[in-house]
Amino acid sequence: MSQAVELLSELVRRPSQNPMGRPISEPDYYESAVTDFLEGLFRSWGVRYERQPVTARRDNIVAYLPGSASQPTYVWEAHQDTVPALGMTVEPFAAHIENGRLYGRGACDVKGGLAAMLAAFHQLLNEPIERRCSIILACIVDEEYTFTGIRAFTSQPIRAEGAIVAEPTQLRIITAHKGIVRWRIHTHGRSCHSSQPEAGVNAIYRMARVVSAIENYAAWLSSHRRHNTLGPATLSVGRIEGGISANIVPERCTIELDRRILPDEDVESVPDELAGYLLQHLGPESWDQEKPWMVLPPLDAEGKDKLVARLRQAAEQVIGWAETGSVAYGTDASTLQAAGIPCVVFGPGDIAQAHTADEWIELRQVEQAADILYRFALIR
Ligand SMILES: [Zn+2]
DSSP states (O other), rough: OOHHHHHHHHHHHOOOOOOTOOOOOOTTTHHHHHHHHHHHHHHTTOOOOEEEETTTTTEEEEEOOEEEEEEOOEEEEEEBBBOOOTTSSSSSSSSOOOOOEEEEETTTIIHHHHHHHHHHHHHHHHHHGGBBOEEEEEESOTTTTHHHHHHHTTTTTOOOSSEEEEEOBOOEEEEEEEEEEEEEEEEEEEBBBBSSGSSSSSSSHHHHHHHHHHHHHHHHHHHHHTTTTTTTTTEEEEEEEEEEEEEBBSSEEEEEEEEOTTSSSSGGGHHHHHHHHHHHOOOSSEEEOOOEEEEEOOOOTTTTTHHHHHHHHHHHHHOOOOOEESSSSTTTTTHHHHHHHEEOOOOOSSSTTEEEEEEEEEEHHHHHHHHHHHHHBBOO
């Protein structure tokens, strides 16, 4: 068994489920089992590392590989968390291997990519220092829900010429993706007994007008704002909640929105832009919106030619091809890039197997990814 596959098995056997905002305290949740394993690994390899507390039981862990002073420094980033293992049809933490695939929660997203980075990092340790670049290996918490790990990591200055973020891209080099903003809108009314609805104000009726206006705005948005590779900007209402029972006129109703942003849009002004539209089309009805609970900037393809060329060259050496492109999902890469580090997304596995009931990854791709990353950092 190669070191990359061994490491992947060890990682999958250690649950690191993200509670996705729910108040869960069971030991199978949060990233600490994986963080402790990584700490043991870095200690046994004799490399400098630091644990960076983010929230309770959730630490980033960052390891440093010193390289030639005349060469660039690169960040390799992978997240430690997985989505919950609820409803899986395979044993989620057994790391079962069959027909060249390893099954389990996180195998594809993104413990396969993390294992490839770890194996490459360890292989580089055996090279003379002047034959390798400096690598900052950042193992980050909470990528699957609110991105608190990458924000904590980028809140400190990082000196690096480029970054590779592990996500399942099937070894394609991803240079762009959309950003995400999620926030809530509330309507307010006045409750009363439903036998005399005229005595109250129905917050659900008010929300119905807001939702209908949002549907029109979303249609306008998708037809007027479009990126040549990423497609249209979008807006979707994904959740609605209001009222207590059928015999009470509701006094409050809430919706949750998901807006996907293009690289030339301003993340900060997205909720205000919708508010302006609602004001214009509904007047100052009694609705209000909260500040977003989640903001992920878009990943822009500009300004990363050197990084892409270096990774392309390594990929061509190992698998005989290299392909760049964009993806529909958001990653930690855009937050790193917003901190001033040119960034691409790259890793083994297919996003189609991420978060699924029988999540798996092809082991050959994990090994190829490890070899590509090793060559990426090697100086010849
Ligand atoms: Zn992921």
